[in-house]
Amino acid sequence: PSTIFLSDYRVPDFLIDSTHLQFELGEDSTSVCSVLAMRRNPDAAEQGAPLKLHGTELELISLAIDGRQLSDAEWSQSGEELIIDNVPSSFSLSCETRLRPQENTSLEGLYKSSGMFCTQCEAEGFRKITYYLDRPDVMSVFTVEIIADKERYPVLLSNGNLMSSEEQASGKSKTVWHDPFPKPAYLFALVAGKLAVVDDQFVTMNGRCVDLKIYVEEKDLDKCDHAMLSLKNAMRWDEEVYGREYDLDIFNIVAVDDFNMGAMENKSLNIFNTSCVLAKPETTTDAGFQRVEGVVAHEYFHNWSGNRVTCRDWFQLSLKEGFTVFRDAAFSSDMGSPTVKRVEDVTLLRTAQFAEDAGPMAHPIRPDSFIEISNFYTVTIYEKGAEVVRMIHTLLGPELFRKGSDLYFDRHDGQAVTCEDFVLAMEDASGIDLQQFRNWYSQAGTPQLMVSGVYDEQTKTYTLSVKQSCPATPGQPQKAPYHIPLAVALIGEAGQLPLNLDGVEADIETADNTERVLNVSLAEQDFVFKDVEEEPVPSLLRGFSAPVKLVFDYSRAQLLRLMRNDSDGFCRWDASQHLGLLEIKSAIATQAALLEPEYIDVCRDILADTSLDAAMVALMLQLPSEAYLAEIIHPVDVHGIHLARESVRKALANALKDELMACYSRCQSNEEYAATAEQIARRSLKNTALSFLMLLQEDRFTQLAVSQFDTSSNMTDRLAALSCLVNSDAEYKAEALQLFYQQWQHEPLVINQWFQVQAMCHLPGTLKTVKELMSHPAFDIRNPNKVRALIGAFCGQNGVNFHSEDGAAYRFLADQVLLLNRSNPQIASRLLVPLTKWRKYLPAAQKLMYAELERILSEPELSSDVYEVVSKSLQ
Ligand code: HT7
Ligand code: ZN
Numbered sequence: 001p002s003t004i005f006l007s008d009y010r011v012p013d014f015l016i017d018s019t020h021l022q023f024e025l026g027e028d029s030t031s032v033c034s035v036l037a038m039r040r041n042p043d044a045a046e047q048g049a050p051l052k053l054h055g056t057e058l059e060l061i062s063l064a065i066d067g068r069q070l071s072d073a074e075w076s077q078s079g080e081e082l083i084i085d086n087v088p089s090s091f092s093l094s095c096e097t098r099l100r101p102q103e104n105t106s107l108e109g110l111y112k113s114s115g116m117f118c119t120q121c122e123a124e125g126f127r128k129i130t131y132y133l134d135r136p137d138v139m140s141v142f143t144v145e146i147i148a149d150k151e152r153y154p155v156l157l158s159n160g161n162l163m164s165s166e167e168q169a170s171g172k173s174k175t176v177w178h179d180p181f182p183k184p185a186y187l188f189a190l191v192a193g194k195l196a197v198v199d200d201q202f203v204t205m206n207g208r209c210v211d212l213k214i215y216v217e218e219k220d221l222d223k224c225d226h227a228m229l230s231l232k233n234a235m236r237w238d239e240e241v242y243g244r245e246y247d248l249d250i251f252n253i254v255a256v257d258d259f260n261m262g263a264m265e266n267k268s269l270n271i272f273n274t275s276c277v278l279a280k281p282e283t284t285t286d287a288g289f290q291r292v293e294g295v296v297a298h299e300y301f302h303n304w305s306g307n308r309v310t311c312r313d314w315f316q317l318s319l320k321e322g323f324t325v326f327r328d329a330a331f332s333s334d335m336g337s338p339t340v341k342r343v344e345d346v347t348l349l350r351t352a353q354f355a356e357d358a359g360p361m362a363h364p365i366r367p368d369s370f371i372e373i374s375n376f377y378t379v380t381i382y383e384k385g386a387e388v389v390r391m392i393h394t395l396l397g398p399e400l401f402r403k404g405s406d407l408y409f410d411r412h413d414g415q416a417v418t419c420e421d422f423v424l425a426m427e428d429a430s431g432i433d434l435q436q437f438r439n440w441y442s443q444a445g446t447p448q449l450m451v452s453g454v455y456d457e458q459t460k461t462y463t464l465s466v467k468q469s470c471p472a473t474p475g476q477p478q479k480a481p482y483h484i485p486l487a488v489a490l491i492g493e494a495g496q497l498p499l500n501l502d503g504v505e506a507d508i509e510t511a512d513n514t515e516r517v518l519n520v521s522l523a524e525q526d527f528v529f530k531d532v533e534e535e536p537v538p539s540l541l542r543g544f545s546a547p548v549k550l551v552f553d554y555s556r557a558q559l560l561r562l563m564r565n566d567s568d569g570f571c572r573w574d575a576s577q578h579l580g581l582l583e584i585k586s587a588i589a590t591q592a593a594l595l596e597p598e599y600i601d602v603c604r605d606i607l608a609d610t611s612l613d614a615a616m617v618a619l620m621l622q623l624p625s626e627a628y629l630a631e632i633i634h635p636v637d638v639h640g641i642h643l644a645r646e647s648v649r650k651a652l653a654n655a656l657k658d659e660l661m662a663c664y665s666r667c668q669s670n671e672e673y674a675a676t677a678e679q680i681a682r683r684s685l686k687n688t689a690l691s692f693l694m695l696l697q698e699d700r701f702t703q704l705a706v707s708q709f710d711t712s713s714n715m716t717d718r719l720a721a722l723s724c725l726v727n728s729d730a731e732y733k734a735e736a737l738q739l740f741y742q743q744w745q746h747e748p749l750v751i752n753q754w755f756q757v758q759a760m761c762h763l764p765g766t767l768k769t770v771k772e773l774m775s776h777p778a779f780d781i782r783n784p785n786k787v788r789a790l791i792g793a794f795c796g797q798n799g800v801n802f803h804s805e806d807g808a809a810y811r812f813l814a815d816q817v818l819l820l821n822r823s824n825p826q827i828a829s830r831l832l833v834p835l836t837k838w839r840k841y842l843p844a845a846q847k848l849m850y851a852e853l854e855r856i857l858s859e860p861e862l863s864s865d866v867y868e869v870v871s872k873s874l875q
Helices: 218-223 225-242 286-301 314-335 338-357 379-412 419-430 436-442 556-565 569-590 597-608 614-621 626-632 638-655 657-667 677-694 699-711 715-726 733-744 748-759 766-774 784-797 808-823 825-831 843-857 864-874
Strands: 014-024 030-040 051-054 059-065 075-078 081-084 090-099 109-113 116-120 140-149 155-158 161-167 172-183 190-193 196-203 209-216 250-256 269-273 448-456 461-469 484-492 516-520 524-529 537-540 549-551
Touching: 059 081, 116 250, 116 269, 140 155, 140 190, 155 172, 196 218, 196 225, 209 218, 209 225, 225 250, 225 286, 225 314, 225 379, 250 286, 269 286, 286 314, 286 677, 286 715, 314 338, 314 379, 314 419, 338 379, 338 569, 338 614, 338 626, 379 419, 379 436, 379 484, 379 516, 419 436, 448 537, 461 484, 461 516, 484 556, 537 556, 556 569, 556 597, 569 597, 569 614, 569 626, 569 638, 597 614, 597 638, 597 657, 614 677, 626 638, 638 657, 638 677, 657 677, 677 699, 677 715, 699 715, 715 733, 715 748, 733 748, 748 766, 748 784, 766 784, 766 808, 784 808, 784 825, 808 825, 808 843, 808 864, 825 864, 843 864
Parallel strands: 014 140, 209 250, 250 269, 448 549
Antiparallel strands: 014 030, 030 090, 051 081, 059 090, 075 081, 109 116, 116 190, 140 172, 155 190, 161 172, 196 209, 448 461, 461 524, 484 516, 484 537
16 A cells, blocks of 8 residues: 655646546436546646546446547556546546445445445545546536436435425436535435435524424334424524524435444535434433533534635645534534533543544644544544644633634635635634644654742742653654743642743733733743742643643642642643552552541542532542553553552542542432433433442442443433443443343343443453353444444453453454455554554563554554554554
């Protein structure tokens, strides 16, 4: 497989003004006839260049230019390209291809899922449908005819407006769709199947009525309300916060069972993984409800940040993904609890993204090169990309940021553009210089901020010294300093102190003079605060103002002050994590969990403090995850970390038994389920308390879990109880698992949770269970949700079992990757990620993991997806 470089970008030699597609969907094969109105691009460097069309795994039936069939001598094929040498400056290209969607297990291009036809074209799937200029900077107006058996496929959908729908002879029907907005091929979609629909409407800010439709299988009609409400909320929010109105008269969502990612923003025909659209209290956890809300909004927001203004090339992927994640995070934050949302986002970033930045696949949010673009739908492109946009928002402030986004959308509506265009719009609208800030786009790796503080009693000054650095990453040995917005406050005995900075030009003004955003831009920089009346504790990186690793040598006493008093919810939580980390580190060192009394006291106090947000209490009590600890403690001794963390949890549970029990009782409620922030918070705290109590192995607590499992009507409480039982030695666990399966065997999404809870069990013997479950009738390796729930959860979220000392789980994962490499390469390469982190672990584990990677690499027919990840991880 070859490497593609950003520096090789050239404008397309040809443009496609209009695209006419006719699909005849059959049980045996599908015929696709295309008619493309093409012309040479006046901006192309070479006006006599041959026409090169992309196409993969296609059966070519016919090819004609301006109605004349081409002879075999007039075209040739090379790799993924179909080349026609002599073409006029403007012409009509007709092409017929034949496909076998029912055999397409890659879930890319046109494929079948639960009997219906559907498509997934991003990033380069359209070339599996017909020969085309399958690149995002070629935008065309699409008209699509779909012909299919009307019994089997009564619903026929594509992008844009329905132009006609008619019955044909021989039991077929035909619909014609036209999308007036020029779009790249990756936003094309088609759906055909037997689908039920939930309808609603939305009146836009200019009074236009939009039909909203969610298409699902009949049995799922009762699970669409939350997605519909989320969609309407998202549409209103985008009008209010960004001034963006929906632009067509119809917006469709279709749910499919087999999908490689969460959802896809095809113009006016979003296709969703069922797991990201269906929700009802009995089957869906609170996290599931929140995911539906977030993904529905994310895909909707793409209508502007991605569709109306799209990417010039795939190196610019973060232009649409980073910006859209930033937008959906702000939306979720407005719909629920902002601090909880921030903590969840930072947790993902500091575990998964920091790990990616420190590993063999590290790449800037605008990569310079790739082998397989599907491998670059990463936490770096999405989550770090969103953090970079968030920093621009912090640097500009909300008003200028909005001015910048208005300018960006106005200036580039209907265009395919670059990250540079986005930054330039922000600069032009605000007048703020983002020259150095651009390093965030071109440099990979997580910057480190080493901060120290000195208080001078005599002069009443407090000096913060900040040093920044960034580790080398593949291909980037040296890094230039970043422009980092560092939000700070100084916390005194009684709360935040007023800030008087020496050299005002060094900071960004904020309304409140007790918090400042410092512009860190040099490798080493001092910030001096004047008139500081007492020795403060610095509250740093408030709200996690930049995606960096902060190092400050806090004492326990300082952390306790922050955990108790900091007005910034994120920093309060972060202090709790830091204190938990100190306890775990000391448990590792002493092989015993003798908790510091002050730590127990502060946990006791927050447990009892009913004025606090219950969700934040839950988050502050939860110790740093094993995944996060593995980012901090090197080399990673998975078993040592697990034992130490569990012993600290148990010691805390022991010390706070009564308080936990009281808190559990207090959070019990019989009210009807609602996915409100307040109810979600209460369930989260209750289930956190239960999981602590279960560590004590007392009958009365096991009974609590049993009774919660038996009597809860919502999936959040039911699954939390089941998870507690599965991870305990309770006799009831086998029966509980059996009961759960029996009750939900006809609900695939619930059965996936059943797989997952077993795959994540940290007790010995889980690999055996996982292997057995792979033979369970409900498991299907062709379905990505099931693969993720069972194999993905076991290998990615069950450290102690995945890293069993005999290396059996490494072997297991490599076997599954080799199997999936043939059927679904995108899923294979994603599944593989835990093995690629081999360098972090103890030497014995490293050796075993390395051997499995080599075994994968020696496979003769490796997909480009798997090849790229394995070969880079061995370099
Ligand atoms: N923009 C969508 C990307 C996507 C995708 C990419 C590769 C392979 C399969 C895929 N399905 C969807 C998702 C999004 O960010 O909205
Ligand atoms: Zn997206």
